[in-house]
Amino acid sequence: KNQVEQSPQSLIILEGKNCTLQCNYTVSPFSNLRWYKQDTGRGPVSLTIMTFSENTKSNGRYTATLDADTKQSSLHITASQLSDSASYICVVGDRGSTLGRLYFGRGTQLTVWP
């Protein structure tokens, strides 16, 4: 069964601190892995996309890693800001799907306190 599991479920950190979010998946065959940021009441916005051959991808203060052998990914946020408070969703694409089917994790709810 194709699944995406994220941890922790929620996280509170102080402004300026770093944090790392985890994602484990069982989707096969694997196409790509994305991290999305979803603000409350909004649609998800893509942060990074990685294919099988990529093991790291950065977007400003966001750095994603991928280990396709262990089927794990992480999202590292550096020097957190109040605006980073959101849900971060790990999404895995199925290479066997012509639909572009995606499997979504439940997200990690990050809260940044001043």
Next chain:
Amino acid sequence: EADIYQTPRYLVIGTGKKITLECSQTMGHDKMYWYQQDPGMELHLIHYSYGVNSTEKGDLSSESTVSRIRTEHFPLTLESARPSHTSQYLCASLNGQPNNEQFFGPGTRLTVL
């Protein structure tokens, strides 16, 4: 920012009403999707379309229906809303190769009383 729009953003209606949630995109994408998301839960695919005149049901059973008469427009209709339909509905479209990235609209928060 992606050019995909949803209206209304918020809707509160009574049981039994017919509603249509609008979704439009100006990127010329063929593949479009509707997801349902409850608070703190993952997105569930309820409908998708490969292109004009193509509509399919997704993984999560839904009493809603969709149509795709034009490439840019993918509305979702509930003939008779019930409280169990209360949820957030997200529309998305796919940009194809090389990234196969789905772009999401801002969502419609539906509350059925």
